[in-house]
Amino acid sequence: MDFFKKILRPLLPQWAINYFYHLPLAILANIVFGFPTRGMKVIGVTGTDGKTTTINMIYQILKESGKKVSMVSTVNAFVSGKSYDTGFHVTSPDPFLVQKFAKFAKENGDEYLVLEVTSHALDQFRFWGIRFDVGVITNITHEHLDYHKTQENYRNTKFKLFNGVEFAVINENLKQFIKRSLHELTGVKILTFGVDKGDFNQKEIKLKLKLLGDYNLENALAALGVAFTQNIDRKIAQKVLEKFESVEGRMQEVKNKLGLKIIIDYAHTPNGLEQVLNTLRSHLKSGKLISLIGCEGHRDEGKRAMMGEIATRLSDIVVVTSVDPRGQQNIINRQISEGAIRGGAKMGENFFIIEDRQEAIDFAIKKIAQKGDLVGIFGKGHEKSMNMDGKGEKPWSDLKAVKQVLSSLSHLE
16 A cells, blocks of 8 residues: 555556556445445535535434434544544545445445545545435535646536436536536436525525525525435424534634634635635624634645635634645745735734644634634634644644633633
């Protein structure tokens, strides 16, 4: 394995790695575990943002409706009635773990399996052997162009989820692209969702969610569309959605007695960050919006300036810090700063660079934030590790980092 990663991988094109490495592994995984998804109804959710929340919503709806169901996301997994800490770093699990979870679910007599499906996983055949009954695309925006090279390639990879599905549940904004891509596939029923229009839209349905933001409304409407495909009572589905609370690391509030609102969120794409900041800004009654952002090393460079511009334009103060820099922190800082300057950044006034993430969180909460302010900590969310130098993962938790700061200030509460 090390020989492949260190010697062969850099020399081979991605398509060759996919077909001569990933595909054989996926086939072997299916053989080893006996093609466990056969006879199960499998629902797959892909998209740039919102996958994890939508997966959890669908799972809760099916469970509340009396269905035996398991789910696997990049944040959490509930399989055969047991909870698993998946620990995945952004992407879907390898095919052996996918098939292992599927076998557990099958042996438990589960009828449904709900899977979060990333573009990397689709391209690398990690879900080979699984026929999805329902495919969902939450949205497609700028992300992963370091791997897919073009937005069209990225979009077409997402569309692979629909091969063989009975139902395609898609964001209304993607309708034109989806229909063009599905014109050769027969028997696929297309349902759309959106805040303003679509088969499932907020204007008509009027969901009353606990979650903030139009993007969460879209996630909920997508889940409602899936419920419809499975003939689940609309009232049950809607009740579940209106009771649904945030997933770990997704708009997760850290309560405190300092008069601050502290939010941890995974937002790591330009669209995700813009959506979250617009939502937080619209609910900020007074005080400043302070944002901690960063970008990953050896990943999509094109988004870095975009993230800097968006954060500076929509926040009062921005702190740039580490988010898996993999030894590229200086380059990342420079590229984010270029966009931030376009957004109105002034170094030392409303824009700061503090590479150590713990120090950055300390700085935001202890030195900048005042009563009534909102501190948004973005980019890591639920993740339990961080790659600083490109040589491996080290333990990390935004929640623990925030609690450490709050503990040091307990005498002020």
